[in-house]
Amino acid sequence: MDLHKKIYVAGHRGLVGSAICxxxxxxxxxxxxxxxxRELDLRDQAATRAFFAQERPAYVFLAAAKxxxxxxxxxxxAEFINDNLLIQCNIIDAAWRNGCEKLLFLGSSCIYPKLxxxxxxxxxxxxxxxxxxxxxxxxxxxxxIRMCQAYRRQYGFDAISAMPTNLYGPGDNFHPxxxxxxxxxxxxxxxxxxxxxxxxxxxxxxxxxxEFLYVDDLAGAxxxxxxxxxxxxxxxxxxxxxxxxxxxxERVAGVVGxxxxxxxxxxxxxxxxxxxxxxxxxxxxxxxxQTTLEKGLTETYAWFMEQGELxxxxxK
Numbered sequence: 324m325d326l327h328k329k330i331y332v333a334g335h336r337g338l339v340g341s342a343i344c345x346x347x348x349x350x351x352x353x354x355x356x357x358x359x360x361r362e363l364d365l366r367d368q369a370a371t372r373a374f375f376a377q378e379r380p381a382y383v384f385l386a387a388a389k390x391x392x393x394x395x396x397x398x399x400x401a402e403f404i405n406d407n408l409l410i411q412c413n414i415i416d417a418a419w420r421n422g423c424e425k426l427l428f429l430g431s432s433c434i435y436p437k438l439x440x441x442x443x444x445x446x447x448x449x450x451x452x453x454x455x456x457x458x459x460x461x462x463x464x465x466x467x468i469r470m471c472q473a474y475r476r477q478y479g480f481d482a483i484s485a486m487p488t489n490l491y492g493p494g495d496n497f498h499p500x501x502x503x504x505x506x507x508x509x510x511x512x513x514x515x516x517x518x519x520x521x522x523x524x525x526x527x528x529x530x531x532x533x534e535f536l537y538v539d540d541l542a543g544a545x546x547x548x549x550x551x552x553x554x555x556x557x558x559x560x561x562x563x564x565x566x567x568x569x570x571x572x573e574r575v576a577g578v579v580g581x582x583x584x585x586x587x588x589x590x591x592x593x594x595x596x597x598x599x600x601x602x603x604x605x606x607x608x609x610x611x612x613q614t615t616l617e618k619g620l621t622e623t624y625a626w627f628m629e630q631g632e633l634x635x636x637x638x639k
Contacts, residue, residue, distance in 0.1 A: 324382055324425065324549040329354045331380035333365065333414055334387030339429060339487075341494040342542035343384050350546070356380055366409040368417075375417035383418045383426040384545060385411060385467075393456050393526070393594055395501040400459035407463035415470050415482060425481040427549055428471050430464040430557060432488045432534075432598055433457045442563070442601035445486075445556050454595045468557050481553055485545060488561035488600050492538030492619060493626040505535060508572055509624055512581040522584040523576075526591035529569030534561050534599050537619035540612045547610045561600040562612040578620045 324330075330347060334340035335357035347355050356378050365371055365387050389406040396403055411428065418426050435443045436451030448468070453461045471482035491505040499510060508525070515523045544560045552558060566574075572585050605611065 324546070326350055326352045327354070328381035328424075329356055329378065330382045330384070331356045331378065332384045332386065333410075334385075336360075336494075337386060337388075337390070338490060338492065338494045338496070338538050339541060339545075340384070340386040342492065342538040343386060343545060345539065346542040346546050365413055366406060368409075368413045371413040372417045372420070375421040375423075379421050379423075380418070381424045382549060383414065383423055384549075385414050385426060385428045387414070388429070390460075390503075391496075391501045392503040392507060393592065396457040396460050397592070403457075404459035404463050407460065408466060411463070411467040412470065415467070415474060419474055419478060419480045419482075423480075425549060425553075426471070426483070427545055428467050428482060428484045429545070430468055430484055430486045431461070432486055432559070432561070432600055433461045433595075434464050434468070434486060434557075435598075437595050441597050442599040443559070444601045445559055445604060448557070456592055456594055472555055475555060483548060483552055483554065484557040485548055486557050486559050486600070487541050487544075488534040488536050488559075488598070490536055490538050490541060492623050494538065495623065495627075497627060504533070504568065505571065505575070506623070506627075508575040509579060509620075509627055512572075512576045512579040513624075513627070515583060516579055516581040520583055522586050523572075523581070524586040524588050525568065525572050526588055527568065527593040528589045529567060529572070529587040531568050531593045531595065532565040532597040532599065533568060533571065534563075534565040535571070535616060535619070536560065536562050536612060537614035537622075540614050544605065544610055544612075547608070551608055558604055558608075559600040559602050560605055561602045563600075563602045563606075565597065565599040566616075574616065575620060578617075578624050 437454040439447045474480040495506040496502045497510045
């Protein structure tokens with residue numbers, strides 16, 4: 324990837340897209356193109372094609388997507404499959420039509436079967452049933468992988484796919500209902516500490532195990548792949564370690580300063596029992612994560628606090 328050529332970051336205001344922009348800026352990328360969803364609706368094929376015909380980026384990071392946690396995925400499956408299919412199909416096709424040299428499609432570890440062997444290898448894709456609560460989102464992302472592979476096979480388009488594990492960091496969504504588990508825990512423990520609540524209840528049994536990757540580590544990995552990888556198969560990106568949700572909750576409570584009790588609610592869904600990616604492929608290519616969970620949690624909570632101050636409302 325020539326950093327002096329035009330680079331389009333789709334979804335630049337999101338968790339991943341903003342981290343990619345930070346990484347590209349730190350590397351001295353001279354021509355990074357972005358559009359907000361108000362400026363360009365990527366679900367609109369005609370508008371997306373017009374944008375690519377005008378800008379003709381040499382490289383594309385496809386980080387635009389409709390995302391959310393287990394509640395949002397389970398509640399709005401139609402939007403999750405429809406919006407994501409439209410966005411990725413429009414971008415991949417328009418990029419190819421307008422001479423894009425290379426595209427990176429960002430997927431998710433939820434593409435893999437619910438009960439596949441651990442750690443999860445890239446080859447396990449489509450070997451078993453998906454987790455029902457996020458099946459719509461996962462199917463859209465699987466279609467994106469297959470579309471990249473089809474355009475590579477038929478047209479020689481250098482489209483690659485990366486599958487990150489659970490992400491967190493500055494720029495995350497802290498919505499009380501539609502966020503992922505880690506930012507949701509940060510907000511809940513923060514509000515519980517402020518209110519002096521004696522206990523906080525978390526969804527599920529607390530036993531499912533999850534892997535978490537700091538988003539700036541992911542951004543470095545994505546740029547690394549654009550510079551060092553060109554092949555058919557998707558690539559897993561993670562830190563190679565996981566922990567139980569209850570242990571995660573305890574660590575978040577410690578960073579936030581909440582000292583009350585943590586109660587589990589087994590009546591709520593757990594989701595996949597374990598989701599740990601096999602990241603040996605990335606390690607063999609020469610990349611591995613650098614940020615510890617403790618450091619990442621501290622920096623994420625600091626960002627959350629800063630955002631409250633910037634918007635004129637104290638979150639302390």
